[in-house]
Amino acid sequence: MGCAQTTAEPPFALTLRESNTERLYCLSGQAQHLGLMQGMTLSDARALRPDLITRPATPELDQQFLRALARWAGRYCPWVGVEGRDGLVLDVSGSTHLFGGESEMLADMRMRLTRAGIAARIGLADSRGAAWALAHFDEGVAAPGDPLPTLRPLPVAALRLDGPTCVALERLGLRTIGDLHDTPRAPLSRRFGNGVLMRLDQALGVQGEPLTPLPDPPRYGVRLTLPEPIGLSADVMAGLARLLDGLCDRLRAQDMGARVLQLTLRRVDQASQQVELRLARAMNDPAVILPLFERGVSAVEAGYGIDQLRLGAPRVEALPPAQIQSAIRQSEEEGVASLITKLGTRIGLENVQRFLPADSHIPERAHILAAAAFSEPAEKWPRPAALPPRPLRLFAPEPIGGRATGPGREPPPQFRWRGMRLERVHVEGPERLTPEWWLPSEAWQNGVRDYWRVETRQGRRLWMYHTPQNPGWFVQGEFA
Amino acid sequence: MSADFTAVYPLKRGRAHEVCGPGATYFAASCCNSSPKPSMWILPDWSHEALNPVGLAQYCDPTRILLAKAKTQVDLLAAAEEALRSGAMGLVICEIYEPLSLTHGRRLQLAAEAGRTTGLIVMPEGMGSNAAETRWHCTPLSGKAASGSAGNPLQSGPEKGLDSTRQRWDIIKNKSGTLASWVTDWDATSHRVIVVSKTGERSRAASAPLGLRADHG
Known part of the structure; x- marks a missing residue:
């Protein structure tokens, strides 16, 4: 399917x-x-x-489709489960008469599936095992009460046995279910254990087999309808507090935490306004979440009044209960996460960032900036022992006039930078950095760079480089 | 006039401070060490002078710094107030580019008090507000310039080479103390700022940095 x-x-x-x-x-x-x-x-x-x-x-998409199909199959009976990677199992007892009988129901099912372009094999029997056997090996309906005559000619593989067991049974000459049924049970269970006979009994309906229907996907949404419209921020917050309690109870019961919350406020004139809150991490504590809504709620235009509040969590993440390490540390992390969320509502959640180390010798690529809400801090900042000091500030290279002098091609003794006349006192270098050939970059078009740390008489300590392949001097950073 | 460096540095907790001058970034980085809580660095998102965590790693732990980038001065200050008030941070550094009004400065001061958090405004010269607890002016010194201005040989060992982090820190506004200036240096072994020499005579000490500043324009 x-x-x-x-x-x-x-x-x-x-x-x-x-x-x-x-x-x-x-x-x-x-x-x-x-x-x-x-x-x-x-x-x-x-x-x-x-x-x-x-x-x-794409097995994931197949699974998604199968689940959609399971919802569709709910039109035939309320109990629908997924069988294996490509099957559905329906418990239709008591609902076939609504379609005019078993065969009519199957015909209807087949007709609708064919119209949707789905090739399906359908079997119907008293027991789940017999229906499986029919669906996989010989489509049709088994006679009510006694499925054995229908199952008799089917191969033993129709009993949902694994490959080696089927081969072993066939070696013994037990090719069909009928053969297996006619064989004395004791030697069979001595040789193959209980598995084979259990499957046989399940197919014949002697032993029951439960059907697990798909659970309803959890819905995270709560609603509050008011008899009289409200307009004050404090009232909305009070209503929101009630909604949050309900929603967070549901989230906690399933060990989930909300990542995005959406508050929809419906006004009397049927217009509705939305307040979206993107949280810095999954949360399910109403006391922490409520204050984060303040800024969003205060920006809402109440108009003639609000008479319905709806709170939904369109994005949730698993939030399993964690071992409490220490109360202080716990509250500290909570505090940082709330702060990130609060700042996020003002300047955007992706504008609160943290540094992560990156493996590169190119100074501007030795770190990356990641949104703090969606990343974990690095354990430790790597500090290679041999690395000469790096500047505190990096900027796009600023060209300066001047020519390399001296035997070591040292920086010019006097130069102008940002309108200042600077005089070098002390230099250290060069440190040659070559471009990363595997990552072409415009900034490194001028080839290798010889970096110098330059201390000026005026106090500024600059990070300058010279490009010997394409002569020129640039300032790229400052140490203080 | 002599003042005790340890009375004003590390910066007083629960107050907002200001720093300006060419060495302000180093000053801010050296302050990140003083609290076990993380620090937040708020800066304009269009600023082309990016912080380099590899460089910061000499003075503080870059993994414990959060960056917040905002477009306008109002957003920068609002973010700073929020961060100060929450109390989740040990230090909040805010880089501004427009003069700070007294109202804004006072608001930050109140937020710092409420959250028991240290605030530090990094700003261009002459943009501070009267509400600041202290205001610092940091000028990097070259090894020779420092010894020249002090007029006497430095006590602390041989002339340091290029990796020197020697700076003149002038405290140019202090609500609860006197103005003073120190020549400081970074001690890599103890991982903190140390005072290299006591520049007791203010008249002589002040003349050198003023001359330098005129040079910078």
Whole structure:
């Protein structure tokens, strides 16, 4: 069912990379007829059928689609579960008569699926095991009460047994379910354990098997409707406090934390206003979240009054209860996170940043700036012992006049920088840095740089470089 | 006139201070050490003089610095007030580019008091407000210039080479003490600022930096 259907002439298959090999993951009917099999390596399949068309499989999307299909299947019965990677299991007991009987229901199902372009195999029986066997090996409806006559001719693999067990059973001459059923049970369970007989009993309905329906996805939204419209910020905050309590209870019950909160205020004239709060980290404590809303709520235009509040959490993250390390540290982290959120509402959450070290010898690439809300601080700042001191400020290289002098091609003894006439007293260098050839950059077009630390008589300590391949002097940083 | 350096540095907690001059970045970086809590550095997002954490690492731990970037002076100050008031930070450094009015300065002062957090405004010269607790002027000195202006040989060992971090720190406004100036240096072994020499005579000490400042324009 998860397989894309194709009506084109050449065989079609989806491939999936498993342990370094591309294998066929799902095949069209055409491809199956031509002798291709699931699990075959792609190169083998190509050797057999050079005209095979393949696309990479996306199991996550398949799962998403399967879940959508499960919701659709809710039209036939309330109990729908997912079976394996490409199946649905429906408990239709008591609902078939609504469609005029079992076979009519299957016909309706098949018709709708076909219209949607989905190829499906459907089996219906008293037990889950028998329905599985029918859906996978011989479509149809088993007679109510006794599925054995229908199941008899099916191979033992229809009992959901693993490969080695099937092979072992076939070696013993037990090829079909009928064979297995007619064999004395004691030797079977002595040889194969309880698994085989359990599957057989489950298929025949002797042993029950529960069906787990898909749980409803949790919804994080609460609403408050007011008999009289309100207009004061304090009133809105009071209403919001009630909503937050409800929402946070729900979040806490599922060990989740909200990352984005959306408050929708509906006014009497049906217009609505939204206040969005992006939190610096997942939170589910109403006392911490409430003050963060203050700025957003104060900016709301109440108009003729607000008569409905709705609070939703469109983005949630898992927030498992963590070991409390120390109360002080806990409250400190909480405080920093609240501060980041508060600043985020004013200047944007991505404008609160932190430094992360980066592995590069190019001074401007030796660190990166990451949004503090979406990154963890580095454990420790790496400090290579051999690295000469680096300036506190870096800026885009500013050219200065002057020519290299002396045997070591030292910086000019006097130069002008930012309108100041500076005189060098002491220099140290050069430190040659070569551009990273694997990352072309415009700033490094002039080739290698010889960096000098220059101390001026006027006190400024500058980081200058000379580009010998393309003579010129530049100031790129300041040490103080 | 002599003043005790340790009375004014590290900066008084729960107050807002100001620093200007060409060595202000170094001054701010050296202050980040004084609290176990993280520091926040608020700066205009269009500033082309980026902080370099590799350089900062000599004086403080860059992993404990948060940056906040804002567009306008109003946003910078609002962010600074929020950060000061929250009490989650040990030090809040705010770089401004327009003169600070008395109202704004006073608000920051109140926020610093409320959050028991130290505030430090890094600003161009002459833009401070009267509400500041202290105002510092930092001028880097070359090794020779320092010895020349002091007029007497330095007590602390041999002439330091290029890696010197020698600066003249003048305290040019002090609400609860006297004005003074010191020649300071960074001691890499003890990881703190030390006073190199006592510049007791204010008349002689003041003449040198003034001359330098005129040079800078």
